[in-house]
Amino acid sequence: MPLKIWNSMMTTHSPVTAALPANPNKALWEKGDFTRIAACMRESGEELIASLEVTPGMEILDLGCGDGTTALPAARLGANVLGVDIAANLVAAGNARAGQAGLHNLRFQEGDASCLGDVADESVDLVVSIFGAMFAPKPLDVAREMVRVVRPGGRIVMGNWIPRDPTLVAQILRISAAYTPPPPEGFVSPVTWGVEATVRERFEAAGIRPDDISCKPAPYYFRHPGPPVEMLGLFRDYYGPTMNAFEAASRAGNADALQAELAALFESQNKGGADDTVIAATYLRVIVTKA
Template sequence: MATNPNKALWEKGDFTRLAANMRGSGEALVATLGITPGLRVLDLGCGDGTTALPAARLGADVLGVDIASNLVAAGNARAAAEGLGNLRFEEGDAADLAGLADASFDLVVSIFGAMFAPRPYDVAAEMVRVTRPGGRIVMGNWIPGDPTLVAQVLRISAGYTPPPPEGFVSPVTWGSEAEVTARFVAAGVPADRIMFEKTTYVFDFPGPPVDFVAVFRDYYGPTMNAFAAAGDRIGDLQAELEALFTAQNRATEPDRTLTHATFLKVDVRR
């Protein structure tokens, strides 16, 4: 079986270093989902548990699935450290959840996770398949062309990276309402059960913007690939990112970077 290129992408860096600056928004988002004790939750593309741990703390029975073995290990370590016996992490591919039974979850969550998986129509079909009738799917997806931080990091990075292979579908197409609707309708969900809301994620980093750029450069797969491919344009890439992070910083303290990133919240009623 061919190796999923996303596995190499997300194992190349260490997303836990970036996720550490996203915990507050993860908890705030989970708090809006109406999670109750015993609810069966799948967190798809879960990373090291930015949303899975808050869901488990509320009493849900949570399975986190991620393509990257290092993030699965980090998530299991975090769950063990908190004594969360109702949370476990395992490796898996969002486009092929073969090990998971039909209709086995009340809620499927994927925040900036499944959007990066290849074959988006397969991803939508799998999320629908494993959600029970009457259940719910919630996604958070970065928006193409959005002026806020992460969409711009992805745009800038793409400008320094070789063209993608033929047939590649950009992850940020998951931030298009029309694209998302088409994918879930193809998976059997009526269009009137697919709802959208633009909302905000906050990154709160304990250092100046130039240091936060370094976290993306050293640990975030897409940015790492851009630096590896930039060649003699590496200084331009660094300068472009530093200008972006400085412009988007809302913090008033010199040793803090506070940035807001707009995303599309997708809410599908099964």
């Protein structure tokens, strides 16, 4: 890893992992194995990065990076990339993927999107967070932290699932929520990041001018070389929110009903064949430019 990225992006504080605030999402995302879901998302991740005009030497922070669905393509284009995720297992998986790919300009470490204490002010050209930072608690803090670390003229690019959207992931989250206990008092739904007015409010509160915020829906494709029910099995067994839903449904004797409802969703949205799953999920693509 070139020294430039670590000298410019990191402060002299202790490592992020030493002082993480309590975050209930840590247990959620470490519970399953999101790498199994991410395998269905690689192609769209590469396409998204290709659209962002990433250039060699660019300093990129991938926030809520998982095991590198967008971080690896950015590093392959020559950017210096730091991936930060709340889940230790995904950080380990990302570092393993970077090592296997020989990407010395890419590193993953544990951290919280709402408290990036070790990332220096105005040290990043681009923050990417695709279905990552939206799940962090304290969304106003998340917006402030992303704005803080971006240099003037730099960008923040988020991908956020949209509430009540009829496509796959929003419906998975909606169906799963119906089978799980209500969230604790004060809980802010992650999909509020998929509401343009809310996104604008959060970034304007962090000092961004209204004209420097752009939001538009875009498709993200999930691909699996097998039937839809097989891809559903990956979500049931490895995706934290659906795992929790199935556990709660099993306790209530409703697991079969949950399975049937999700199976119907996956089948109806599949645009591939009987043994080839291709499902589009609509998300809100947010681009913020820091003046």
